Amino acid sequence: MELEGIDHVALSVRDVEQTAKWYEEVLGFERRYQGMWNGVPVFIGRGETAIALFPAKPSVDPPSSSSSAEVKILHLAFRARRKNFLGAQEELKRRGIRFEFQDHEISHSIYFCDPDGHRLEITTYDV
Numbered sequence: 001m002e003l004e005g006i007d008h009v010a011l012s013v014r015d016v017e018q019t020a021k022w023y024e025e026v027l028g029f030e031r032r033y034q035g036m037w038n039g040v041p042v043f044i045g046r047g048e049t050a051i052a053l054f055p056a057k058p059s060v061d062p063p064s065s066s067s068s069a070e071v072k073i074l075h076l077a078f079r080a081r082r083k084n085f086l087g088a089q090e091e092l093k094r095r096g097i098r099f100e101f102q103d104h105e106i107s108h109s110i111y112f113c114d115p116d117g118h119r120l121e122i123t124t125y126d127v
Helices: 016-027 082-094
Strands: 009-013 030-032 042-046 049-055 076-079 100-103 108-113 119-124
Touching: 009 016, 016 030, 016 042, 016 049, 082 108, 082 119
Parallel strands: 009 049, 076 119
Antiparallel strands: 030 042, 042 049, 100 108, 108 119
């Protein structure tokens, strides 16, 4: 088996339009495949990276007592050159979006959340 990479990540969100607009405005994503599948999912992308946004379904099951052990996406990471990594920090500050910086020795990363609380990372290996 020979794979080329991740095609897309599917996220469930409370408000598809609001989230798509946030990714477009904050991260520079663009809409893709408009008019397909009766609008579900909404595909947004930038370069080789795409995200499929699905409306969240209300949970019918009571929350489990082991919610911290549930399987989930920990974060979605985007790679950037150093100049763009620094520019991303300035853009997030300008928009009032809080982020956390981490030095991973081989890379530097910032972490922040989208409107639905999905944890996002921008990382650079140009340290």
